[in-house]
Amino acid sequence: MxxxxxxxxxxxxxxxxxxxxDDDNYLAAAMSAVNGLRAREGRPPAPAAEMRALYDAVRNGEEPSIRTALAREFLGDPARRGELHSATRPLWVHxxxxxxxxxxxxxxxxxxxxxxxxxxxxxxxxxxxxxxxxxxxxxxxxxxxxxxxxxxxxxxxxxxxxxxxxxxxxxxxxxxxxxxxxxxxxxxxxxxxxxxxxxxxxxxxxxxxxxxxxxxxxxxxxxxxxxxx
Incomplete structure (x- = not known):
């Protein structure tokens, strides 16, 4: 230093x-995007506590990317991170x-x-x-x-x-x-x-x-x- x-x-x-x-503004948008994509597929909302825990894991270096982790865990495929990003963008506000x-x-x-x-x-x-x-x-x-x-x-x-x-x-x-x-x-x-x-x-x-x-x-x-x- x-x-x-x-x-x-x-x-x-x-x-x-x-x-x-507050960075929770982004997390809230990403969580809403995940659940919007799940709803289109007839799937129930992902547990908020589990998405928060994944976010904390990314913050603390246990996961490389929040989008990749959310796509893997709650959309079934890490390759859907781009789709999740596009769905998150219009929801991300302050x-x-x-x-x-x-x-x-x-x-x-x-x-x-x-x-x-x-x-x-x-x-x-x-x-x-x-x-x-x-x-x-x-x-x-x-x-x-x-x-x-x-x-x-x-x-x-x-x-x-x-x-x-x-x-x-x-x-x-x-x-x-x-x-x-x-x-x-x-x-x-x-x-x-x-x-x-x-x-x-x-x-x-x-x-x-x-x-x-x-x-x-x-x-x-x-x-x-x-x-x-």
Whole structure:
């Protein structure tokens, strides 16, 4: 870890699910999609507790992908993950009241100190939700995968956001909650990294995983002061 790498960045990028909105929004959409596909086949709804347990297994590294795991366990074939993804997309929304309570205070705390960007694998409708909830007032770079055409963990989405912000990787910080999609790729590209342990983050990351991030935090409270002390 190197807190010094985080000091006074010129750009701050932030993921949506986890840092800003409850990741249960995605899980609820995926569960509804699973049950919609099962209903078409005349099958009863899948047990919610079992789908939640599978989600937790994915969070904690016991399964590689929530879509693949759900398709395998509840649709009978992991190859149906693409079908499940298509069914989930229109259901994946961020309802009013699901914005994290520390999101706007954090954004107010860094306003004017750096370019702020969204860097997230999300559907295009997330822009409307972020604007509705006041986040859009602070955002200059909209690195939303459905709009840009690239998805994390590929370097292309990070590179696009850096170019839009007009900064180099060493001048930017990325805040995310997934090791594979956020911390590791941002670190490898040279960005400072903040790992927020909520939502899809594991309950207890390994020491080797923690060592990759420059800072590991439970939430966004006080993070503005860490970045711009």
């Amino acid at each position: 190197s807190i010094a790498r985080l000091r006074r960045p010129r750009a701050v990028f932030i993921d949506v699910g986890g840092p800003l909105y 309802p009013p009241g699901t914005l994290a309570p520390d999101a706007l205070p954090f954004l107010r705390g860094i306003a004017g100190s750096a370019v702020v960007g969204i860097l997230a694998n999300q559907e295009a409708g997330v822009v409307d939700a972020l604007r509705r909830d006041g986040v859009g007032d602070y955002v200059s770079v909209w690195g939303v995968s459905a709009l840009v055409g690239h998805e994390k963990p590929s370097a292309e989405l990070f590179d696009w956001c850096l170019a839009e912000a007009g900064v180099g990787a060493e001048e930017a910080v990325h805040i995310g909650n997934r090791f594979d999609n956020d911390v590791r790729p941002a670190h490898d590209l040279g960005l400072g990294t903040v790992w927020v342990l909520r939502g899809e983050a594991p309950d207890d990351p390994s020491p080797s995983e923690r060592a990759v991030a420059d800072l590991v935090v439970p939430d966004l409270v006080g993070l503005d002061r860490v970045l711009f002390a």
